[in-house]
Every structure is written in C-alpha cells, then in structure tokens.
Amino acid sequence: MLCALCRQHVSRFGAWKSASGKMYCSEFCAEAETIEPETVTAPTPLPQREQR
Numbered sequence: 001m002l003c004a005l006c007r008q009h010v011s012r013f014g015a016w017k018s019a020s021g022k023m024y025c026s027e028f029c030a031e032a033e034t035i036e037p038e039t040v041t042a043p044t045p046l047p048q049r050e051q052r
Helices: 027-032
Strands: none
C-alpha cells in the first residue's frame, strides 16, 4: 500500500486513515490533506486626506 500524498510504502498496521478514507504513511501526510492554502489579500487603501 502507498501513501496517498508522498507515495511511500505504508504498513497496514502503521497507516493513518483520513476522514475521507485515504491511507497515509504518517500523521503529517494525513493532516496535509485537510490543509488548504490561505488566501492573502491586500489591505483596503485608506481614503486620501486633504493636504493643507
């Protein structure tokens, strides 16, 4: 059996099963399935102030 993420050989006794039923070689690979990249947006610009 191979890890669904890194494709390393996985023992059926040492495998991690995710909520979706996929098998992984470690807790780190299993958690990587659920991690989604964060969307970073630029801050809203402040209104221009009048110069005196």
